[in-house]
Amino acid sequence: MTAQDLPFGIDFGGTGIKGAPVDLTTGDFAAERVRVRTPRPATPAAVAEVFSSLLAEFPASSAPIGVTVPGVVRHGVVRSAANIDESWIGTDADALFTEATGRDVHVVNDADAAGLAEVRYGAARGRDGLVIVTTLGTGIGSALVHDGVLVPNAELGHLEIDGYDAESRAANSAREAEGLSMAQWAERLTTYYRTLERLFSPDLIVVGGGISKRADHFLPLVRIETEIVPATLRNRAGVVGAALYATL
Known part of the structure; x- marks a missing residue:
């Protein structure tokens, strides 16, 4: 072809x-x-x-x-x-x-779109059940994919957590603007991803965005029960x- x-x-x-x-x-x-x-x-x-x-x-x-x-x-x-x-x-x-x-x-x-790509070809390839793909950037983008089928427009970056719009505290832009260390940011990410766990009981969480290239600096510090991995397709x-x- x-x-x-x-x-x-x-x-x-x-x-x-x-x-x-x-x-x-x-x-x-x-x-x-x-x-x-x-x-x-x-x-x-x-x-x-x-x-x-x-x-x-x-x-x-x-x-x-x-x-x-x-x-x-x-x-x-x-x-x-x-x-x-x-x-x-x-x-x-x-x-x-x-x-x-x-x-x-x-x-x-x-x-x-990023979520579909990661499930079909990337970090979640071959995984069944509910996969949540999040993109940490200026805001927090999100995709819900269940057994390969997209549930569109999840907008999970706008969940209200502790009185705040989640992305205003946990997006990569917040880390940069506030000068947070990776450990400090990981605390906020832990709060965010624990909320997703309680609401959706996902089988896998994939973390994308440009910062995912440095996933080894912060993902091991995120304390949740769900398996969480960096995206692989990136840009x-x-x-x-x-x-x-x-x-x-």
Whole structure:
């Protein structure tokens, strides 16, 4: 199968837009990934134009496209906007991008895409039961995947814990802003992940985000009963997960 026959993944973030065709047999890029800057302002029309330009870097194809969005997505409609223009709220992104690209496009929450990728190809590959994938970054992204099936838009970073929005205390941005040591941050992560344990009784927790590269500095300090492991796909997860979602 050639690259133009394969589904295409686009990871749309607040600062950059990355895309590549994905081989779903291996869970890897089938051609070199292209990255462009997110337009300012990142309105739906402006982003759709960038997508068309990005796709023009690759051979023409009719294969489906998956797109991550940093917000809640229900049935292709964006319902919240984090780090993107507020005009996204209420936008039927599936319809917009399908019309702009002339291809079948399916939009998914960015954390959900990463979760699907980690379960199919990464740290949770071959694991049954309930897997919770969390992304520790500016906020806390989350994905719930049960026996390989995504439960979309979990938004577990916004749980209220001890009177606080969880991500305001436990995200990597909070560690950086407050100058916390890894041990101090691990205490907060312990509180957060124990809450997830009580609510969901997961079989496995996967921790992603750029900080996962330093997982050996903090994950051993997180005191929970559930097995907790670092993500393995890292910056490939969004593109791979988006392409996978487009075929489900």
